[in-house]
Structures are given as structure tokens and as C-alpha cells.
Amino acid sequence: MAEPTGILVLGEINKGNLHPTVLELLAAGKTLARGLSQKLSLGLAGPSLDQPAKDGIAHGADTIYTATHQLLEQPHLDLLLAAWTQICRTANPAVILIARTTAGRDLAPRLAARLNVGLAQDCLEVKLDDSTKRLVAHRPIYGGNAVAAVSPKGTPQIAAVRPKAYDPLPADPSRHGETINVAVNLDPSMAKTKLVQRNEEQTGGVRLDTARIVISGGRGLGGPEPFKKLDEIAKILGAAVGASRAAVDAGWVPPAMQVGLTGKTITPELYITVAISGASQHMAGCSGAKVLVAINKDADANIFKEARYGVVGDWQKILPSFTETLRELVK
Amino acid sequence: MPLNIIVLAKQVTDPEMPRSAFQVDRQNKRIVTPANIPPVVNGFDENAVEAALRLKDAQGASVTVVSMGQSFALDVMKKPLSMGADTLILLQDPAFANTADSSITARVLVAAIKKIGPFDLIIAGRQASDWDNAQVPLMVAEHLGLPSLTIAKKVDVGDGKVSVERQMPEGVEIVESALPALVTVSNELGQPRYPTLRGIMAATRKQPTIWSAADIGLNPADLQPHLELVDVYVPTVKKEVEIIKGQDDADTGRLLALKLREAKLI
Numbered sequence: 001m002a003e004p005t006g007i008l009v010l011g012e013i014n015k016g017n018l019h020p021t022v023l024e025l026l027a028a029g030k031t032l033a034r035g036l037s038q039k040l041s042l043g044l045a046g047p048s049l050d051q052p053a054k055d056g057i058a059h060g061a062d063t064i065y066t067a068t069h070q071l072l073e074q075p076h077l078d079l080l081l082a083a084w085t086q087i088c089r090t091a092n093p094a095v096i097l098i099a100r101t102t103a104g105r106d107l108a109p110r111l112a113a114r115l116n117v118g119l120a121q122d123c124l125e126v127k128l129d130d131s132t133k134r135l136v137a138h139r140p141i142y143g144g145n146a147v148a149a150v151s152p153k154g155t156p157q158i159a160a161v162r163p164k165a166y167d168p169l170p171a172d173p174s175r176h177g178e179t180i181n182v183a184v185n186l187d188p189s190m191a192k193t194k195l196v197q198r199n200e201e202q203t204g205g206v207r208l209d210t211a212r213i214v215i216s217g218g219r220g221l222g223g224p225e226p227f228k229k230l231d232e233i234a235k236i237l238g239a240a241v242g243a244s245r246a247a248v249d250a251g252w253v254p255p256a257m258q259v260g261l262t263g264k265t266i267t268p269e270l271y272i273t274v275a276i277s278g279a280s281q282h283m284a285g286c287s288g289a290k291v292l293v294a295i296n297k298d299a300d301a302n303i304f305k306e307a308r309y310g311v312v313g314d315w316q317k318i319l320p321s322f323t324e325t326l327r328e329l330v331k
Numbered sequence: 332m333p334l335n336i337i338v339l340a341k342q343v344t345d346p347e348m349p350r351s352a353f354q355v356d357r358q359n360k361r362i363v364t365p366a367n368i369p370p371v372v373n374g375f376d377e378n379a380v381e382a383a384l385r386l387k388d389a390q391g392a393s394v395t396v397v398s399m400g401q402s403f404a405l406d407v408m409k410k411p412l413s414m415g416a417d418t419l420i421l422l423q424d425p426a427f428a429n430t431a432d433s434s435i436t437a438r439v440l441v442a443a444i445k446k447i448g449p450f451d452l453i454i455a456g457r458q459a460s461d462w463d464n465a466q467v468p469l470m471v472a473e474h475l476g477l478p479s480l481t482i483a484k485k486v487d488v489g490d491g492k493v494s495v496e497r498q499m500p501e502g503v504e505i506v507e508s509a510l511p512a513l514v515t516v517s518n519e520l521g522q523p524r525y526p527t528l529r530g531i532m533a534a535t536r537k538q539p540t541i542w543s544a545a546d547i548g549l550n551p552a553d554l555q556p557h558l559e560l561v562d563v564y565v566p567t568v569k570k571e572v573e574i575i576k577g578q579d580d581a582d583t584g585r586l587l588a589l590k591l592r593e594a595k596l597i
Contacts, residue, residue: 078478102500106481109433109466113473118434118557121464129561136561141431141462142362143346145353148431148462149562153555192478193512196494197505207500213597237597248518255484255519256498261346261460262374262518270596280350284460291596293587294572302350310572311587313580321584329592 004155006039007032008065008093010084010111011056012103013046013075018055021099021161023168026060028126028161029097030169032135035128039063041091045083045184047073057177060169064177065091067184077106078191083184085114090182093156095135097126100160102209108160118152120159124288135159143261143284162288163210164267208257211240214268214289216259218282219246220275220296220315227253229319230274236326242266244276260285274315278303295319333391334488336383337447338416339440339455339468340376340398341430342408345369346460360563362461372410375456378516380411381523382454382486390488393417395447399439401428405539412534413526419539420447426544426554431462434557437470442547444475451510452493457482457517468515478508484519 007029011022026042033040042061044052046068053064067083084107088096098108100122112119120126120137124147129136135157141148152158208214215230215237227241234241242259243252259266261284271289276282278294278301286292294307297314304310311318344364354363364370372380383394396411399422412419422443429435444453453472458465472479483495484503494507498519526534544550575590577583591597 102482105465106469106479109469110473110479112434112466112557113437113470118432119466120558121433121466139463140566141563142344142353143460143463145350145565146355146362147564147566148560149564151559151561153557153559193480193506193508195504196507198502199504200502209500249522255521258518270591279347280353281347284346291594293591295587304572304574307572309587309590310574311583312574312576313583317580318584318587321581322588323584325585325588326591326597329588330597 002092004092004094006041006091006093007036007095007097008041008043008088008091008156009061009097010043010087011052012099012101013044013049013052016048016051018052019099019101021101021163022056023059024164024166025097025099025161026056027169028166030060032095032126032128036094036133038094041065041093043067043084043087043091045069045072045080045087053179055171057175058171058173060175062177064179065182066179067182069184069186071186071188076191077103078193079186081107081110081114082186082190084111086184087182088115088156090180096156096158098158098160100162104160108158112158115156115158117154117156117158120150120152123159123161124165126159126161140287143280144287145280162267164288206234206238206240208240208242208259208264208266211266211268213237213239213270213272214242214259214266215239215272215274216242216244216276217247217274218244218276219250220277221247221252224252229323233319233323233326236323236330244282273303274319276303277301278306333393334386334452335450336386336392336394337444337450337453338376338379338383338394338396338411339453339471340380340396340408340411341373341459342370342398342400342403343373343459343461345371346374355563355565357562357564360560362563370404370407372407373456373459375458375517377410377456377523378518378520379454379456380414380416382483382514382516382520384415384524386486386488387415395420397440397443397447398422399427399436400430401425408539409534409537410526412537413530414524415530419537421539421541422547423541424544426551429556431464431560432556432558433464433466433470435554436467437474438553439544439547439549440467440471441474442549443542444471446542446547452488453477453511453513454486455513455515457515468513472513475513478512479515480506480508480512481515482519483514483516486514486516
């Protein structure tokens with residue numbers, strides 16, 4: 001078999017289009033491919049891939065591997081994994097990048113087990129070692145208190161990259177690339193789990209894990225009622241509402257809203273915390289936020305050590321004028 | 332027939348310890364565990380024990396907790412027993428020192444599970460709070476050829492099938508599969524129960540089964556790492572906070588909103 005070569009991004013398809021994380025992975029992969037003087041490929045699996053393949057090339061892929069199959073119409077992780085595994089065997093890459101989305105969280109470890117190689121999980125940065133040219137991935141550990149640089153042994157080297165860790169490259173519609181069709185053998189019996197029911201929640205709210213802006217409340221809010229004030233701000237900003245564990249444990253809001261080590265990991269561009277002290281439990285879930293704003297009455301609260309902008313004061317007195325000014329600014 | 336459930340659990344450094352106690356030994360590429368702060372059972376793994384015990388309460392089950400490590404704090408690892416689990420198996424060997432490489436842990440657990448014998452369900456926490464790898468359960472499922480049903484908030488078993496409710500970002504999904512299967516859970520399952528006094532007494536009397544690498548038929552060649560640890564460091568993201576302060580609270584709130592606009596964040 002030929003020497004494994006190149007970077008392969010395995011991309012998710014969402015409602016017929018490239019998932020936003022694919023563009024981020026292509027940006028990360030482009031730098032690696034340049035460093036190795038090798039090609040950047042994108043592997044896609046779905047029922048119809050013409051448009052996603054074009055978009056992939058415009059965003060930096062040199063080669064697209066397409067596994068087209070009608071059984072992938074209803075996305076099933078077991079089938080997608082089988083298709084991805086076959087793409088990997090065809091493409092024979094040196095490095096594989098996957099997005100650590102809800103699906104990627106399941107797919108990446110399973111793919112690594114199938115290929116019998118290690119996986120660098122939830123990476124914020126992927127680089128090449130200067131001398132060996134092997135992949136080294138930097139990933140937060142211990143709830144973000146430390147970072148581990150790890151290098152998967154063997155080949156291919158697989159890394160799952162945290163969503164929003166990289167900015168997409170601008171599209172260049174003049175780029176050309178090659179599309180290689182990968183014949184995949186899929187049959188319905190490969191799906192070992194069955195989706196029985198899906199209830200889309202009618203919250204009308206913005207999803208916490210993908211929101212550009214998140215506003216969270218903590219113990220200092222004192223009860224469930226003040227979360228309505230956060231809802232109001234969220235509505236103005238198009239933001240999602242989160243909470244600290246203290247607020248969840250008190251029963252003020254459901255566990256699905258919890259941000260932190262034992263809750264969700266969020267990576268918004270703007271994160272506004274109200275009456276949250278910033279315990280490491282909480283910070284573990286929001287270390288990926290680009291700009292953190294803290295409103296807290298305790299000037300010594302840990303949250304101010306992490307914040308870009310801070311207000312030391314009582315949220316009850318700060319929020320009304322904050323909300324009204326936002327309403328005027330965001331029209 | 333009562334169910335046979337295996338729960339995977341990890342002993343971790345207490346994630347609630349004060350940040351000041353957290354230390355990195357960069358030279359030896361490791362985290363220094365403070366001697367005065369006892370370890371804990373990984374939080375999501377306590378959720379996994381709770382999920383197993385709810386099935387035990389509802390329909391009867393034998394719950395076996397399995398953990399891998401180099402050394403254990405026995406009183407800590409007995410907590411699942413005091414919550415109501417039946418058996419504790421500790422996979423303890425100097426060769427199991429590397430708990431940061433998920434593929435090793437998965438291989439060891441698979442060998443132990445094969446020795447345990449037939450089971451209906453494996454339940455595990457979504458990820459461990461130390462190395463945050465979120466890989467071991469899925470790798471175990473792959474190696475054993477089991478269906479994997481992840482991030483369950485509710486687990487039901489009946490008619491030879493497991494059915495779980497999954498809290499997805501866009502809503503709740505109900506997914507089922509044939510048994511045996513592997514299920515991962517997280518905080519959405521709800522609070523793990525507290526050990527009762529009777530449970531604690533019963534756990535005191537129980538002794539864990541301890542298996543070495545040789546006991547489960549593993550030799551050093553089976554334990555080659557799949558990840559090389561290149562460096563461990565404390566991130567330097569020292570941000571200089573800008574405190575917004577107006578003439579009064581109302582002014583401060585207004586200035587904060589204006590600042591966010593000025594910074595093009597809204």
C-alpha cells in the first residue's frame with residue numbers, strides 16, 4: 001500500500017449543506033497541508049453531494065471524496081461511520097480531522113477504535129512538530145485548568161477539533177478540485193440503534209451549544225424569576241440562556257441549561273455572566289468563549305480574573321438600563 | 332431474570348478542589364495531585380451508577396462496577412457500593428498507570444468485561460473530569476461490537492431492548508437497540524442518590540475483587556499507548572479586565588451596553 005499522505009477532513013452534512021464546522025476544519029487542515037506540502041481532502045457522505053463538494057473546494061479542499069448513498073438520507077451514525085471508514089481506507093491520509101460536534105463526539109472515538117489508532121480529542125489547536133512533521137494537538141484537560149499537547153501514535157493521526165476553534169477561510173469560487181467517488185457498501189442492518197421518536201423542543205430559544213452570544217445566570221440571581229430578565233436580554237441579542245450548576249441544583253432552571261464541567265461546553269463570541277462567581281466547575285464549560293463579561297457584586301469573585309469587561313454591582317440595579325440601552329442599540 | 336449491568340467508573344482528582352491547589356509538573360508532564368485533597372468518583376460515572384440503580388429498583392438487576400487504575404482510595408471507590416451496587420471490581424496494576432490514554436483503558440476494560448461474562452447493559456459516564464477524553468465508553472462498545480446509545484437522560488429496559496431518552500441540542504430523542512448495549516449518561520440524568528446509612532454499612536463489609544493485568548490475560552504488548560504526551564502546561568490567557576463604572580448603577584448598565592457595541596460584539 002502507498003505511503004499515507006495528505007490531510008483528510010471528514011465533514012458532516014446538515015440538511016443537504018456543509019455543516020459550519022467543515023469550513024473551520026478546512027481552515028485548520030489547510031495550514032497543516034501547507035506545512036507538509038501535501039493535499040487537503042474533504043470526505044463527505046450523504047444522499048446528494050454536488051453542492052457540498054463545490055463548497056468544499058471553494059473553501060480550500062483540493063480533493064473531495066464522496067460516498068453517495070440513499071441510505072444516508074436519514075442520517076444514522078452507524079451508517080455514517082461505515083461510510084467514513086471506507087473513505088479513510090480509500091483516501092489513505094496521514095492526518096484526519098473531525099469536528100467535535102454532538103455527532104463527532106460519538107464518531108471520532110469509534111473511528112479511532114476501528115482504525116486501531118489514537119485520537120486527540122476536543123482540540124483547540126492542531127499543529128505540526130517542527131522536526132518530525134507529525135501532528136501535535138493542544139487540548140484542554142482538568143476542566144481547562146491545564147492544556148495537554150498530545151500526538152497520536154501510528155497512522156492516520158486523528159484529531160477531533162472543538163467547534164469555533166478556527167475561523168473559516170473565505171470562499172474562492174475560482175478554485176478547482178478533483179472529486180473522487182467512493183463506492184460504499186451500506187445496508188440497513190448496519191444500523192444497530194433505531195430512532196423511535198424525535199421531539200423538537202418548542203422553546204423558540206437559541207441553541208446553547210452553537211449560540212454566538214450566551215447570557216448565563218448563577219446563584220446570585222436568587223430564584224427562577226430573574227431568569228426572565230435574562231430571557232428578555234437574550235431575545236434582544238438573539239442569544240441563548242445558560243445557567244451555573246448552583247442555579248440548576250436549586251431547581252430554578254432545567255439541567256439542559258447548565259454550562260460547566262458537568263454540563264455543556266460553550267464557545268460563544270460573547271458570554272455575559274450575571275451573578276456567577278466563576279468556580280472552576282463553571283469556567284470549565286466556557287473557557288472557549290472569546291469575550292467574557294461579568295456582572296457580580298463581589299469585586300473579588302474569580303469571574304473577574306477571566307473577564308474582559310466587568311461590572312462590580314448589584315444585577316438588579318444594573319440590568320434595567322443595560323437592557324434598555326441594548327434594545328435601542330440593536331434594532 | 333434480573334438484568335446484569337456493568338458500570339464503568341473512574342477515580343479522579345476532585346474537580347471541585349480550589350484552583351490554587353492545582354499544579355502542573357511540566358518537567359514530568361503530569362498533574363500534581365494534592366495529598367490533602369481526596370480523589371472522588373468521576374461525576375458522570377456517579378450518574379451512571381444512578382442509572383443502573385434505577386433499573387435495579389424498577390425490575391431487579393445485579394450491578395457490577397468496574398474501574399481501572401494504578402492505585403485506588405478504597406473508601407472513595409466503595410461509594411457506588413454504598414449507593415446500592417452489588418459488586419466492585421478494581422483493575423489494579425502498575426501497568427495501568429496511564430489513565431490518560433483512552434485506548435489503553437478501553438483495552439483493559441474490554442479484557443475485564445470478557446472475564447466477567449455475559450451482561451445485558453454497560454453504563455458509563457459521558458467523560459471523565461480529569462483528562463476529558465470522552466472516548467473510553469465508545470471505544471469499549473466498538474471493540475465489543477455493541478450498539479452505543481450516548482448522553483441518555485433516561486434509560487429503560489424491556490422485551491430484550493434498551494430504550495433511552497437523549498437530550499439533544501434541538502430537543503429530546505428516543506433511541507432503542509437490542510441488548511446487550513452500551514449507554515453513556517451525563518448530568519441530565521439527574522442527581523445521583525446519596526448513600527444511606529444501611530448502604531454504607533453494607534459497603535463496609537464488602538470487599539472489592541482485584542484483578543491485575545495478568546488476571547485478565549493482558550501483557551505489556553497489549554498496553555502500548557496510542558497517544559504520546561508531548562507537553563502539559565497551564566494556559567497563559569491572563570486577560571486584563573476592564574471594569575465599567577458610571578456615575579450610578581443605571582449609568583453603568585448603559586455604559587456596558589455601549590461598550591459592547593463599541594467592541595462590535597453586539
